[in-house]
Amino acid sequence: MGSSLKQKKMKIVTVANQKGGVGKTSSIIQLASGLAKRGERVLAVDGDPQGNLSLFFGAAEGQTFGQAAGQAKTPGFHDLLASIENGKPSLKNSIKKSVRRRLDLIPFTDRDFRINFADDRIRNLKDPFAKVLSKAADFYDWILIDSSPSNSCLERLLVEASDAVIIPLEFQLFSVSGLEASIQEVDACSQECGRGIEVHSLLFTKAENRLNRVQDYRRVFSTFRIPIFEVCKSEYMSRSLEKSRTIWECGPSSNAAKDYARIIEKSFLEIV
């Protein structure tokens, strides 16, 4: 088993896979809130213009996901990029403080971002954005970045600002194919920015034992030497997301919570 992110002093972690629906945002929610619950100071960055992470944490107590979606646009990731472009980076103004105890969020609430912000503009912001995040890492133990299922300039900007990448996937061929593409992408980003960005671990989400193909995937992937975790399919997960509650708030003793707790302990915090 490789060393934990803490041991490797890797604080900025992007959760990425070019395939959609593999549990990127759900995993960020549970990992960020789980780390905060353990006393770590966490900044979650919503780097996906769909803004689902922002919707989740933007919802007030008792508010449903749908109700939160109707809220007005708030400053966030898009404003941060605009401020960097103007030469006056304003991280502070882009942060929504304390969406949970010890957990701050840079939301993404501009759904037209890809129309409004051309790729060549983003390309020019890679280095300054990485510097801004690196500076922010002085104030947080962890910066976790959610990304969209794509390989555009935006995703490259996020990965190149990271120390490591965690890739969620499903027991499904398209998902594994997305893994292959994502690893190539991380490699390309490493070369582009001139420093090693590590694919630190893989998370098989929505794991169900009853599926015959799961055994095939386990057989094949058990020969890998990077940390690979399973998170079981859980009714608690879907229910908690609908209520804008984390798994720690909705089903702390569920198997899914135990799975995420193990990832936090082993992949993030373990000191051997």
Place this chain on the structure above:
Amino acid sequence: MNVKKGSNRLEQIAGNVSLALGAQEGGGEESAYEFSTAYRGMRPADLLGEWEVVGHTWNGSPWSDVFAQSAFKDMEAPKLDYDAMYSFSVGNCVKRIRLTGSPIFPGADAPCAWEYRMTTALTWELKNDELIAKPLIGYQYTAIDGAPSQVRELPGEGASMTLKIRMDDGELVIEDGSDIKRLRKAAHEQKN
């Protein structure tokens, strides 16, 4: 990393992924794959304590019905009440079964109070999803209207049995071919 490229598409892609990740391998022979908590093999500590049998079937029929038909061969088999308990301690297990009913024996004009008890002490060990149990000592006791009608010591040091074991929705399932028991932690042992 030893994923061979095969004809299977999954293995092909995994082989490519493996090669791409190769430079980052930490080395070592130990697999770094972690099963979900929901699908991990049972640990001996998971078994310790008292378990109440909440379901016991043989070939899909209630075990107590099957037992009644066998025990009351030449008469109408009574409906039996069934209680069973397993107490697991480190390396040892005590299994207690109690059946009660009100059969009307041939020639009798009224039902009697019939009771059967069986207690067995076993050694046990867990290997992945198999429970290997070996009876050490035990007895059977039958009483009619409170008076012992038969007491029999079971032969000690019986052959060991290999039973399939798994957790299913908080219940312990023990399978011995067609014989399937579902056990639940005794109420006084359940955590909140």
